Amino acid sequence: MESKTVHPRSGLKTRMAIWLTVAVIPLFVVGIAGKVNAIVGFESESRSNWYVDLNRFALSAHTGFKCEECHGTMIENGRTHPDKANPDFLKKAATRSFDYSRCQKCHKLSYQRYLEGEHAKALSKEMVEADTESAAMAKKTPAPTCGDCHSSHYDRSGQSRIAVGQRMLAMCGNCHRKQTTSFLENIHGRLSVDLKNPASALCTDCHGAHTAVGLKDPAVALPVCRRCHPKAEAEFTNFVIHASMSGLPDADSPKRQSILWIQRIKLAAITVVALSLIFFFGHSLLWLLRELHEKLRKH
């Protein structure tokens, strides 16, 4: 054939830049997609709003109730409202000062179940530990009362399972942010929230309605898993759904080890995939360029 062709040196840098970019594109796609999961709408409603939107109230479950039926005690027995003499005046969240035992009037069972659960335990612990109410408020995620999760003015009744699930995710996610993110990255979250499969599990399906049960103990978790996976055995409960280290009891907990292993394997997998893609795309690009060059030279 013809004499050996000489390629200018500067071409090499351009070539390297090109195939590095090309190889990295798939990684971007993966990364962006992962981020999208995390941004998915958490609409946290502003709490303690003095104004009640009566249009929304008219559509809510409590429409038709008179204000006094729930709020009557604010002005009886010699109280005044607003009470400027109260030391906590304008300092306390409404969800801390309202007496939610009043909800028992109609929601007896739910209230009882709340009292049995982890949220009530956390609340009483907080009340014991905190020096003042305001110190408790200063905590980033204070233990929830009824009003912290349910809007008695605006929540609607008779919602579908998927609608309830999405609301639950936004609400529980206000405090349990890492769990919600990790839930959405897990098959259960993807199926129920993204793909709206009503058979997939949402928060209360596993953690109990109002009882807010922690599932760290495999003996507690197994009957919960068996609700949908009847043939599961004990080891099945060690499948990690909330792959986040926050809230784990100690440094050696088996779950922490599991999560570490998952992270290591993920890292190894990304490395292998990245290297392979760099090789394949790089090699192909070089090949393509060379053949184009040969073809052009023929004319």
Added chain:
Amino acid sequence: MGIAAAIVILLVAAAGPLMAGQDAAGETEKPVCLDCHRQPNINTNEGVQSSKAFCNDCHARPDCRRTVDGKDVPLHVSAETFNNNPHQYVACIHCHTDVARSPHRTAIGGQCRDCHTVHGEGTAHAPHLRIDCQACHFKHKVVRLDETDNRVKLAHMNTALQPIGLVDHGLDDAGNEQSCRRCHQPQNSAGAPAAVLPAKSLLCVVCHPSSLGVGHPIFWVALITFLGGIFLMVRFWFVGSVQGEEKSLHRKISLSSDAVWQTIFSKKVLTVLRVVVLDIILQRRILKNSVQRWSLHSLIFLAILIRFALSLLTGLMFSIDPDGRLALVLIDKNNPFTAFTYDFLGLCIFLGVLWAVIQRLVVKPAHVKTEIEDNITLGILGLLVILGFIAEAARILMTQLPAEIAVYAFVGYPLSEVLAFMPVDWRSAYPYLWYAHAIMGAVFVAYLPFGKLKHIFNVPLTHVLEEVSGVKKVQRV
């Protein structure tokens, strides 16, 4: 003025507690309407719990009962029956949709179909469409036939014939043959055959919607025989030379499969399609020969082909959309369309076979040579169809199908009226009829590659080969 103000203040002060309504703690002994009458949202876990608690206010008490005909019927629903039961997470009113009312009784029973699909041919087969889910899946053992809607349901009595409430919500293992014997025993009241019969085998798909399994050992024997016959037939085809190759079978297979590939992925595929439609399905060459022969042949052939297509369609529709109207119509033998169509097609086959028998044995035209294989073939087919109709008539009689439903099976129903005169207990006779028809069907399928029916493979292939290779019409077989 001051007195007026004092009176106003007094009035307001007096009205205050009234306006407030209750004491500060919110606890009250007075019943609150919404405590019970609030519609629980049974889409939520909490709503399910609340709803069940409401029902359990009465039904969890051991003394919950009602009096029927002077007898005490206990209605206590024990929580234990929900252990290890998927319905544990379901509210009572999810299934008992019409019971939260006065008078407190249900008109329609538990609604399983709101969440669950019917079984197809394989699991419990179509005859069980007339059975309520609970009759097989619940632990209660006594069943009854409800004359008003011809459905089999649980009877409200125990084995000692005492009235009971159907309160055991535990699920039975319906796959266990023991539970089948609730109905499938000699003196049953459900109109069921006296023996447990298997589902239709995959081999039956030639004429019937069937399951995907081969099933009973006799069908396995038939399948293996059939496959063996196909193997021998194909091996025979490769005895000769293929495109000049005489010796190597591997090479012959290579060459012929390559030729097939080349035909499919070329314009020639249109020729193949044309031959399939005109010569294979519509049998244009027979029609060219004689209208009588075409009619006779089509009566048998087209009817079986259409039945085969219907069977495939039923299977497909049932797997895609088991709750859809089309699927439910096709799997229900008693549906007017299905009953009529299958009876009509069966009658076509019977008339075709009858005509063929008359031609061969009575009319005996000179050019027709009747060999033993012809008689065997016609015999198998004829017996198959006759047994099929008799079995159908027995089924209609045995299940006490009301005349207004059965009448669409315009062959089976009159036949059942004839059978009604015979002093036979059809519940005991039906299993024999079923097995006779099934064995005949197995023999039919097994015999396909051996006797004259081999032509269903050879002839279409010959037509396609000749058209594609452009063999002159004069040289055609």
Added chain:
Amino acid sequence: MAEQPYRQDIKIRFSVLNRCLHLVVMIGFTGLAVTGLSLAFSSTAPAKAFIWLVGGSARAGWLHRFFAVITYSCVVVHALWFLYYKTVLSGKLTGPLSIAPSVKDLKDFSQNLGYFLGRREASPRFDKFTYMEKLDYWALFIGMNTMGVTGLVLWFPEFFTRFLPGVFVNIAQVLHFFEAILAVAVKFFIHIGLAHFRPAVYPGDTSIFTGRTSQEKIIVDHPGEWSAISESDGSSGERASKMSARAS
């Protein structure tokens, strides 16, 4: 069938079995990719649109497993064919006509890189399968088995957690996902690009579909193969094409 005149210059490179396997794997792989990616990236709009199209996530999941079964059955059929090749046809595992990797492939790779970078005038003398084609084949082999095993663990987690730790299901999910990304990126971009958009074969290399290639192409692209088959009997002809047909 009309007897096609025997043309000496058209050789069969892929048997009908291989053509069928390729077709089925092609369709199955595409189905797997589309349904699987819709689940993996379920928060994105195209994924949600596709799930809606097939009628819900349960349907998509069923389709994914259906395609998995038919794709993996091709692996099984191919394995059975391999047994037939070894026992009945007494085929050779190594040599210029084999798809097994060899030391020559490493040499070819470095020589080819030299060609890409302008230090050599021409590609090295490839045998029947270039190192790239072998890499494609073996990567797919490893990939499909990885996906199959991890996929099975994800399909039957209750069964597998009887003897494996629960975290293995998570690990299976990670591996399944990343192997899928790699496989889809390589197959949809590299494989299709090299088969269609390389100047040498543009607009497309159809030999995997027709099974045929020309003698000229063998001589140019796979000179090592050509020497091997013409050496065996000193002349090109029917025997030569039979030999390459046997090994395909």
